[in-house]
Amino acid sequence: MQGKEMTMNRIKSVRSIIITREAVRLVGCRTFAVGGKAKKGSKGGGASDAPKASTLSKEVKSTTTVGANILKDGTDPKVLPDSEYPDWLWHLLDKRPALSELRRKSVESLPYEALKRFVKLDNRARIKENNNLKAKN
Template structure:
């Protein structure tokens, strides 16, 4: 009887250990390097690219999202739509839009002014209500 009890206890501890290991949150090994370690300088150094300069200048490397696809080729600027070149243009902040005459604003700036003004009014009303 004591032998069967010992075997059952061994099984219980093994199951508890398995549950503990499975239920534990772990992180990848080697995630944090010590500042003074010898391998840290080599790991932080930029790696030499395996792609030639010709391939880098003609294709968008890493833009392929399809399993069997290829990386897209870089086209000349005339092949892209005009709106693409204006995506990174700086847009006027609300303070500058308030200084301008509303009647003379283009439609896009007027739409932006209304949106930003509404947002500012809502924030102001919320802060007033929060103080009371």
């Protein structure tokens, strides 16, 4: 009798494990809501989720950099005339030549900044190539 009871207990425990695995699978499954009209008073998105118009005046927007303050007690910085900013600032977004373009030009004719960039990019490309060769071996 004891052997039969032990077998029944093991079967019950195995069943409970299987059931809990299935439950975990069902709970862990992500579901999506079916499209349709939202009920009145529901938490779904509606017209109230639309972006709200800014309450700042056009004058404040044009004279200050809104949101640039990083200090707790500070204020947003004022926008200065272009002549007050350094020259390098206006060239930050300029396109710089790629390594392939720099390789086509003669090294002697390159300005110092372009030569520095060429050396940096060429070293980087050589390191990547050596790493790839080592990885294959």
